[in-house]
Amino acid sequence: MPTAVCESCLATEPGQALRGDELLRPLLPALLPWLVTRRWFTHESGCLQDLAPITDTVLEQPGGEAVLVHALLTAVHTSGAARRYQLLLGLRPRLTPRLNAAVVGRAVGGRWDGWWIYEATEDPELMSLLLERAQTARPGAPRLALTRPGSVPGGLTPRPLKAEQTNSAVVFGNRLMLKLFRQPQPGPHPEAEVLTALTAAGSISTPRLLGRLAVGDYVLGVLQEFLPADGDGWDLAVRHATDSLRGHEGTAGLGGFSADAYAMGESVARTHRLLAETFPRRYLTEKQICGIVDQLDDRLRDAACRVPELVPHTERITEIYRDFARAASQGRGLDGQRIHGDLHLGQVLRTQTGWKVIDFEGEPGGAADDQGRPQPVLRDVAGMLRSFEYAAEHALATLLSENGELLDPADRLHHTRRARAWSLRGRRAFIAGYAAGGPVDPYCHPAVLRAFETDKAVYEAVYETRYRPDKRFIPLGAIQRLAAGR
Secondary structure (H helix, E strand, C coil): CCCCCCHHHHHCCCCCCCCCCCCCCCCHHHHHHHHCCCCCCCCCCCCEEEEEEEEEEEEECCCCCCEEEEEEEEEEECCCCEEEEEEEEEEECCCCHHHHHHEEEECCCCCCCCCEEEEHHHCHHHHHHHHHHHCCCCCCCCEEEECCCCCCCCCCCEEECCCCCCCEEEEECCCEEEEECCCCCECCCHHHHHHHHHHHCCCCCCCCEEEEEEECCEEEEEEEECCCCCEEHHHHHHHHHHHHHCCCCCCCCCCCCHHHHHHHHHHHHHHHHHHHHHCCCEEECHHHHHHHHHHHHHHHHHHHHHCHHHHHHHHHHHHHHHHHHHHHHHCCCEEEECCCCCCCHHHEEEECCEEEECCCCCCCCCCHHHHHCCECCHHHHHHHHHHHHHHHHHHHHHHHHHHHHHCCHHHHHHHHHHHHHHHHHHHHHHHHHHHHHCCCCHHHCHHHHHHHHHHHHHHHHHHHHHHCHHHCHHHHHHHHHHHCCC
């Protein structure tokens, strides 16, 4: 459920609870109710009470009617929670029809009194202005630092990338992509760090970094190579799984996605090897492994408070984590290195030159320090294995919702087994591809892999309960299976 906006907040006179400066104060009343509807907004307990600016910049073209306001704000809730957000707002006295869906509201007072406020990433004119001006920006304004001079050609037509994600992206001429981090934090950014290193190392499995957008200590976004793709791994996997369940053997079949899954595993393995070469790598001591297990325990305890269905399984899950600790400390041990941190089928693209790994921001809500800490690569592998099962369960749920009334119990069981078989084939193919070129063979560490897969399912249960309750049965079913040792 979106966070409510208190009537008392909306009724407050500008300049009292809303602490904006002269530039932003007229815009803030419209921003309060709009912000809580954004995909990238984090819903905290309590009402959204205030938006306090950290920095703001105005970009105008001489003679142009459109104005771009870039702002870094702190959103404060009545519970005391606070988060920083990056906003890109367009302002026009008259609105063109193509921007109707992007409307935020109208300015009240100030130099733009009565002007329309809208999401600026939807405006090609303003995004071209941002890309141009950011390369020569003054201190205190968003500045684009390029990896090499002249790497940004002019005259590229921008368009917003339509995808369900916790950031925003604008594509320029199908050659460049400006990815904007909606919740920037001060200090190094995981994706900027990783792409800088991998680009310098000549990675063929990730997009090339062309520059980073920053203001002060905040990394606001990255400019990278745009990768035209047939689709991401999630869309392709769900399509194949759906075709398989519907009996379209000619297009997919039970093993129709296996070749892709194998190649995907190889690409992830190459990326892990290059990350191991470009970032610090260390052997994880028994104490460090116990520290990882403590983190898993903490997440489980927090999840059990949020998802009551987890409670009957917590004892068994805890034992799965203890199995991981014993296996890692008594066996050959584990290496820790820089990893992706949030790997799943939606984070890989199938292009004409093979599968590419994207989005190195780490797990949503995770601290930057945690993203950069050396971890076992099997954490990424486990995330991808969970994603294969998710794709199969998603396809199965769609089939049953469309044809449930026509299926008897035997048919339902048949389709359920078929979905499970599709998932297992994809998982096995991915592991085989990864083992062929990766730093470890996942099959040699079953207890570690099971622990990370269980932890991922616990995370998913919390996420689905909070945002997509109709999908919570997927991770809860996986937790029941994992707890039962299947």
